[in-house]
Amino acid sequence: MELQAMGQAAKQAAFTLATTATAQKNQALAFIADELEARQAEILAANEKDLAAAREGGMSEALLDRLMLNESRLAAIAGDVRNVIGLPDPVGAELDSRVLENGMRLSRRRVPLGVVGVIYEARPNVTIDIAALCLKTGNASILRGGRETFHSNMALVSVIQQALEKAGLPAAAVQYIAKPDRELVSELLTMDQYVDMIIPRGGAGLHKMCKEKSTIPVIIGGFGISHAFVDQSADLARALDVVENAKVQRPSACNALDTLLVHEAVAAQFLPMLAARMNQNKVTLVAEAQALGLLKGQADQLRAAQEGDFDTEWLSYTLGVKLVPDVDAAIQHMQAHNASHSDAILTNDLMSAERFINAAGSAAVYVNASTRFTDGAQFGLGAEVAVSTQKLHARGPMGLEELTSYKWVGQADYLCRR
Amino acid sequence: MELQAMGQAAKQAAFTLATTATAQKNQALAFIADELEARQAEILAANEKDLAAAREGGMSEALLDRLMLNESRLAAIAGDVRNVIGLPDPVGAELDSRVLENGMRLSRRRVPLGVVGVIYEARPNVTIDIAALCLKTGNASILRGGRETFHSNMALVSVIQQALEKAGLPAAAVQYIAKPDRELVSELLTMDQYVDMIIPRGGAGLHKMCKEKSTIPVIIGGFGISHAFVDQSADLARALDVVENAKVQRPSACNALDTLLVHEAVAAQFLPMLAARMNQNKVTLVAEAQALGLLKGQADQLRAAQEGDFDTEWLSYTLGVKLVPDVDAAIQHMQAHNASHSDAILTNDLMSAERFINAAGSAAVYVNASTRFTDGAQFGLGAEVAVSTQKLHARGPMGLEELTSYKWVGQADYLCRR
Numbered sequence: 001m002e003l004q005a006m007g008q009a010a011k012q013a014a015f016t017l018a019t020t021a022t023a024q025k026n027q028a029l030a031f032i033a034d035e036l037e038a039r040q041a042e043i044l045a046a047n048e049k050d051l052a053a054a055r056e057g058g059m060s061e062a063l064l065d066r067l068m069l070n071e072s073r074l075a076a077i078a079g080d081v082r083n084v085i086g087l088p089d090p091v092g093a094e095l096d097s098r099v100l101e102n103g104m105r106l107s108r109r110r111v112p113l114g115v116v117g118v119i120y121e122a123r124p125n126v127t128i129d130i131a132a133l134c135l136k137t138g139n140a141s142i143l144r145g146g147r148e149t150f151h152s153n154m155a156l157v158s159v160i161q162q163a164l165e166k167a168g169l170p171a172a173a174v175q176y177i178a179k180p181d182r183e184l185v186s187e188l189l190t191m192d193q194y195v196d197m198i199i200p201r202g203g204a205g206l207h208k209m210c211k212e213k214s215t216i217p218v219i220i221g222g223f224g225i226s227h228a229f230v231d232q233s234a235d236l237a238r239a240l241d242v243v244e245n246a247k248v249q250r251p252s253a254c255n256a257l258d259t260l261l262v263h264e265a266v267a268a269q270f271l272p273m274l275a276a277r278m279n280q281n282k283v284t285l286v287a288e289a290q291a292l293g294l295l296k297g298q299a300d301q302l303r304a305a306q307e308g309d310f311d312t313e314w315l316s317y318t319l320g321v322k323l324v325p326d327v328d329a330a331i332q333h334m335q336a337h338n339a340s341h342s343d344a345i346l347t348n349d350l351m352s353a354e355r356f357i358n359a360a361g362s363a364a365v366y367v368n369a370s371t372r373f374t375d376g377a378q379f380g381l382g383a384e385v386a387v388s389t390q391k392l393h394a395r396g397p398m399g400l401e402e403l404t405s406y407k408w409v410g411q412a413d414y415l416c417r418r
Numbered sequence: 419m420e421l422q423a424m425g426q427a428a429k430q431a432a433f434t435l436a437t438t439a440t441a442q443k444n445q446a447l448a449f450i451a452d453e454l455e456a457r458q459a460e461i462l463a464a465n466e467k468d469l470a471a472a473r474e475g476g477m478s479e480a481l482l483d484r485l486m487l488n489e490s491r492l493a494a495i496a497g498d499v500r501n502v503i504g505l506p507d508p509v510g511a512e513l514d515s516r517v518l519e520n521g522m523r524l525s526r527r528r529v530p531l532g533v534v535g536v537i538y539e540a541r542p543n544v545t546i547d548i549a550a551l552c553l554k555t556g557n558a559s560i561l562r563g564g565r566e567t568f569h570s571n572m573a574l575v576s577v578i579q580q581a582l583e584k585a586g587l588p589a590a591a592v593q594y595i596a597k598p599d600r601e602l603v604s605e606l607l608t609m610d611q612y613v614d615m616i617i618p619r620g621g622a623g624l625h626k627m628c629k630e631k632s633t634i635p636v637i638i639g640g641f642g643i644s645h646a647f648v649d650q651s652a653d654l655a656r657a658l659d660v661v662e663n664a665k666v667q668r669p670s671a672c673n674a675l676d677t678l679l680v681h682e683a684v685a686a687q688f689l690p691m692l693a694a695r696m697n698q699n700k701v702t703l704v705a706e707a708q709a710l711g712l713l714k715g716q717a718d719q720l721r722a723a724q725e726g727d728f729d730t731e732w733l734s735y736t737l738g739v740k741l742v743p744d745v746d747a748a749i750q751h752m753q754a755h756n757a758s759h760s761d762a763i764l765t766n767d768l769m770s771a772e773r774f775i776n777a778a779g780s781a782a783v784y785v786n787a788s789t790r791f792t793d794g795a796q797f798g799l800g801a802e803v804a805v806s807t808q809k810l811h812a813r814g815p816m817g818l819e820e821l822t823s824y825k826w827v828g829q830a831d832y833l834c835r836r
Binding site: 015018019092098100104106109113192197211212215217218235238239241242244245249335346353355358359360364366367369370372373374378379380390391392393396397405407408409412413 | 781
């Protein structure tokens with residue numbers, strides 16, 4: 001019942017935000033950034049409570065580091081909010097404005113989505129990040145962070161709500177589900193009378209639950225096997241640099257390379273080069289039979305590929321390797337193995353490049369560039385809400401525009417439909 | 419299991435369609451139109467079976483008419499398919515092509531959604547209509563029509579599949595779930611590994627079921643209370659024409675007027691005009707207290723509004739009437755009563771018009787025009803797949819472009835992410 005009241009308040013706040021001028025939204029953002037700095041001691045003390053509980057619970061050092069705030073991290077978060085102030089407000093822009101035969105001027109006008117529900121884990125910066133992007137685009141948000149960041153998030157949401165009120169905006173524009181009960185998440189997912197979109201930011205389990213339980217549209221993202229295909233015509237030395245970058249720059253990222261497909265005609269030349277470079281990076285190669293033969297004695301860490309290996313998102317220093325006779329065989333392999341995120345072809349052949357671009361089922365396709373580029377900042381979107389791997393609404397990195405919908409606006413001189 | 423095989427075949431067909439040239443897709447459409455005419459006797463015989471069964475089952479004359487095909491209706495359906503041939507193919511168009519600082523050319527390229535599942539009722543023309551629009555946009559489709567159109571649909575799908583094969587395209591590009599079992603619909607709604615979008619075309623019950631059961635994105639549409647607000651500055655005689663059109667041209671349509679809001683300052687003048695015009699059209703007025711007083715003795719069919727009347731989509735010759743002191747009060751009423759489809763303001767006041775456009779939460783907003791305009795053909799989209807009242811992906815009438823997604827395409831000269 002309490003959650004229903006939050007939903008109702010969010011919807012009401014969304015009506016206000018929909019017609020709030022950009023200057024006032026930016027003012028609220030500026031207050032958030034200022035208060036993050038002014039209330040630094042309070043926020044860090046709250047974060048310390050979370051850290052103490054997490055340490056006691058035996059959280060790993062890597063996760064503790066994700067949870068941890070300090071002066072410089074808070075300053076960086078405030079800086080991110082100020083960056084959002086500088087981004088153009090997409091709301092109100094008119095698209096495709098035209099005059100119909102009957103004299104009606106018909107346009108589509110960008111509007112906020114309304115109320116966005118966000119379910120996320122670990123990192124407390126997500127709280128500020130999402131709240132700022134939603135606010136900038138005139139959306140109300142209902143946030144639900146992980147239990148391990150509870151005290152940090154309560155402090156951050158208090159900062160946000162204070163800033164909203166100081167700017168003359170409803171505090172309900174950003175709300176936080178504080179109670180730990182898991183059923184509240186299920187309830188949020190069915191509040192379709194109030195909530196317009198659900199963004200899950202977390203692992204595959206969270207996405208699966210949202211997809212199954214939600215009656216509200218969900219942005220699914222972040223999964224998929226990433227492929228690179230080294231074509232016969234590729235510049236092999238430079239292709240190797242791209243493959244190395246895609247695999248080792250940040251293996252834990254969802255756009256890191258999982259499977260390397262190599263044209264048979266250049267395999268004998270390319271695989272020893274690959275083995276040497278991967279040895280330098282301590283990458284394990286998982287190769288199907290043909291590739292295995294060429295890699296034996298070359299690769300330090302090598303094993304034969306087994307069932308399921310080419311369906312595995314490694315997220316580690318591991319790379320699948322397979323030979324293919326041509327670009328169509330590469331595409332067939334990709335279609336059979338969930339190529340839906342980021343894939344690259346390395347080639348100098350125009351037909352191969354065009355065939356790869358059009359036939360790959362991925363959210364992002366690269367010609368002679370690393371799969372690691374799939375990222376809102378790299379794409380110049382200014383900010384990133386999520387990376388979508390579904391096909392409806394938005395695909396790939398989602399920026400501010402992807403937090404908007406549109407309405408049709410028809411203006412005429414007392415026109416009836418005849 | 420059988421449905422899973424259909425899903426798999428559809429996905430495979432979608433891969434083929436994604437790179438099929440427009441000319442070949444148009445060829446298949448031309449074959450469909452030709453075969454509809456060539457196999458007319460067979461189709462009408464199948465339709466006669468459905469009609470006979472429906473008559474025996476006691477179907478109403480109105481529904482029988484929706485179900486019925488004849489020579490001229492078949493010719494019209496073939497004509498619609500030929501119209502689709504003439505529409506531009508949105509697939510392959512590049513949006514926002516630009517060169518990033520690092521030299522990468524980044525574009526978004528329109529691509530088909532993949533596999534579209536459509537669940538619909540009664541009218542057999544929907545089978546051809548949806549199949550043609552999906553085919554034009556390179557999408558595979560899985561169709562599920564109502565039981566009462568079974569024989570007609572089997573004949574129509576046979577025509578489509580024959581045409582597909584004649585054009586060298588996979589028959590699985592358009593498939594039909596023939597078995598009557600209701601569980602098949604539930605199964606279709608969870609086949610998210612194969613199906614990219616669900617379009618329900620039917621009543622509120624069907625939409626609700628899809629929203630609750632589907633793990634695939636659903637296009638929800640067609641519902642919402644439609645409002646018109648007659649402002650103080652409106653040209654009352656011409657406003658009356660628009661109100662009449664919105665209410666009586668086709669009361670059963672989802673964009674027909676449900677509630678009329680009238681500015682207090684012009685109510686004494688406007689309501690008698692309204693009563694006279696509505697009397698001519700045998701429209702029942704359902705008025706709140708203030709309006710009721712002004713309508714008494716004027717309106718032939720009049721009753722006091724009760725709880726829930728302003729939340730009712732009438733779909734009949736009934737109109738709710740309420741007085742409001744200003745545009746903001748009109749907006750408040752609309753926000754409280756599910757204004758999400760089509761709403762109109764009748765005014766000569768610039769501030770009121772702009773306030774109404776921006777604050778109304780509807781998919782389509784009109785200034786001095788009838789709500790009846792919300793329609794793909796009226797908007798010049800050439801075709802209409804559905805009218806969406808949700809905010810994600812597409813809103814309002816959906817044409818061919820709304821059956822597409824996009825992929826990001828990055829082209830560079832062996833570029834790594836640094």
